[in-house]
Amino acid sequence: MTVSTQRSLIHSAEETMMPTLSRRQFLQTLGLGAGLCVAPNLVRAATTRQHVIVVGGGFAGATAAKYLRLWSNNSIDVTLIEANANYYSPILSNLVLNGQRSLSQLAFSYTALSQQYGVRVIYSSVTQVDGNNHTVSLSNQQALSYDRLILAPGIEFLPITGLDSNIIPHAWKSGAQIQQLQQQLAALVAGGTVVMSIPPKPYRCPPGPYERACVIADFLKRNKPGAKLIVLDANASILVEPEIFGNAFNNTYAGIVQYIPNAPVQEVNSNTKVAMTPMGEFKGDVMNIIPPQRANSIIHSAGLANDATKQWAMVNPLSYESTAMAGIHVIGDAQATGQPKAGHIANSEAKVCADAILRLLTGAQPYSAPVTNSACYSPISSNTASWLTAVYAYDPNTKTMQSIPAAFGASSAASTKNYSKMFDWSTNLFADTFA
Numbered sequence: 001m002t003v004s005t006q007r008s009l010i011h012s013a014e015e016t017m018m019p020t021l022s023r024r025q026f027l028q029t030l031g032l033g034a035g036l037c038v039a040p041n042l043v044r045a046a047t048t049r050q051h052v053i054v055v056g057g058g059f060a061g062a063t064a065a066k067y068l069r070l071w072s073n074n075s076i077d078v079t080l081i082e083a084n085a086n087y088y089s090p091i092l093s094n095l096v097l098n099g100q101r102s103l104s105q106l107a108f109s110y111t112a113l114s115q116q117y118g119v120r121v122i123y124s125s126v127t128q129v130d131g132n133n134h135t136v137s138l139s140n141q142q143a144l145s146y147d148r149l150i151l152a153p154g155i156e157f158l159p160i161t162g163l164d165s166n167i168i169p170h171a172w173k174s175g176a177q178i179q180q181l182q183q184q185l186a187a188l189v190a191g192g193t194v195v196m197s198i199p200p201k202p203y204r205c206p207p208g209p210y211e212r213a214c215v216i217a218d219f220l221k222r223n224k225p226g227a228k229l230i231v232l233d234a235n236a237s238i239l240v241e242p243e244i245f246g247n248a249f250n251n252t253y254a255g256i257v258q259y260i261p262n263a264p265v266q267e268v269n270s271n272t273k274v275a276m277t278p279m280g281e282f283k284g285d286v287m288n289i290i291p292p293q294r295a296n297s298i299i300h301s302a303g304l305a306n307d308a309t310k311q312w313a314m315v316n317p318l319s320y321e322s323t324a325m326a327g328i329h330v331i332g333d334a335q336a337t338g339q340p341k342a343g344h345i346a347n348s349e350a351k352v353c354a355d356a357i358l359r360l361l362t363g364a365q366p367y368s369a370p371v372t373n374s375a376c377y378s379p380i381s382s383n384t385a386s387w388l389t390a391v392y393a394y395d396p397n398t399k400t401m402q403s404i405p406a407a408f409g410a411s412s413a414a415s416t417k418n419y420s421k422m423f424d425w426s427t428n429l430f431a432d433t434f435a
């Protein structure tokens with residue numbers, strides 16, 4: 001695949017806003033059309049119905065469940081096990097904080113997956129995975145067996161001494177937590193101080209915390225004269241889009257934002273609302289502490305957190321099959337391929353994984369040159385946004401996904417045009433995942 005084709009991929013995600021693709025169209029977009037005629041026929045030739053279980057109905061798991069049914073022509077059984085009946089998108093959730101979106105606009109059900117695509121949806125939590133016997137146990141006492149298992153459970157937070165996230169929300173999984181933070185900001189006293197923290201990388205959505213700082217500052221600027229926002233960054237500098245976010249902190253929100261790098265939160269007093277860091281202690285009237293992150297607990301209890309830090313799951317990027325346990329695939333934020341922990345690329349990984357599983361179920365091998373792409377839009381104010389895109393391709397020498405430098409793209413400035421395109425992009429991503 002040439003670089004210019006990669007560029008057209010970015011173009012396609014931005015301009016055509018990622019329409020729902022058939023498997024053939026998807027692989028043709030990636031330049032993979034040639035191998036395509038084989039797998040669906042082989043799937044049809046199978047004598048017994050195969051069963052794939054997907055755990056977690058976020059951007060990764062919901063996409064995988066949908067496309068496994070779609071691309072197999074409904075010839076395999078797919079069960080999605082999800083803890084909650086409604087999914088609240090973290091994408092765009094910062095806009096709840098400055099009143100540009102309501103939580104209900106970010107809520108998605110699994111009705112289309114079940115009724116339109118025939119995915120069997122079970123609302124329960126997987127409590128145990130037995131990779132040797134190919135079974136999962138559920139909190140509702142059910143046990144199910146699988147031919148292939150996809151784990152897409154997202155993240156969990158590492159503890160910070162004294163932090164009670166029921167009092168000081170992280171608001172990093174959307175839903176009730178983002179609503180709680182929005183209510184706390186709305187009730188901020190005149191001239192009050194907000195303290196928020198940015199965790200050390202890797203964490204969910206690299207630009208997300210900087211975007212949040214801008215959105216909170218926008219809210220304070222418009223609604224809370226004299227209020228301040230202290231941003232405690234565990235990292236040494238702004239990790240992504242440094243010019244755009246730096247400009248926002250120093251100019252757009254001058255006098256409001258105080259950005260402090262090298263300030264990991266080591267301890268919190270949740271009652272007095274004080275955060276302790278190597279750069280000093282910071283007290284807020286409202287606090288938003290986003291703790292360090294790792295793969296969700298089911299990855300750990302299943303023995304799949306085998307990267308160098310023992311926090312994330314190593315996988316073969318051709319199929320997303322775990323390197324610790326055959327037959328189990330890990331996609332989305334929980335995986336450790338070095339690709340960003342983000343929803344757009346989780347959707348992309350899910351399609352590569354679904355295609356690989358359909359091939360593996362027939363005894364064929366996964367496609368040998370997968371390509372994924374990522375896109376993040378960041379609201380900078382109530383009517384401007386920036387964006388960032390990247391394309392990753394499989395490198396057979398290192399057996400890893402590598403970013404293609406020439407295909408990297410970023411906006412030069414925040415603009416109202418980007419702000420409006422952000423909703424086109426997210427509407428298509430949401431539809432491709434849940435509708």
Ligand SMILES: Cc1cc2nc3c(=O)[nH]c(=O)nc-3n(C[C@H](O)[C@H](O)[C@H](O)COP(=O)(O)OP(=O)(O)OC[C@H]3O[C@@H](n4cnc5c(N)ncnc54)[C@H](O)[C@@H]3O)c2cc1C
Binds near residue numbers: 060
């Ligand atoms: C403020 C913010 C802005 C963002 N903006 C962008 C953006 O612009 N672009 C972008 O690409 N990404 C963005 N992201 C990141 C994106 O939201 C995440 O990367 C994405 O949600 C990850 O998808 P996932 O499916 O891996 O995990 P999740 O979305 O967390 O889904 C995991 C699901 O698994 C379920 N689950 C967990 N454990 C179990 C279990 N044991 N049994 C059953 N179910 C279980 C959970 O209930 C959950 O529904 C943003 C994130 C935030 C916080």
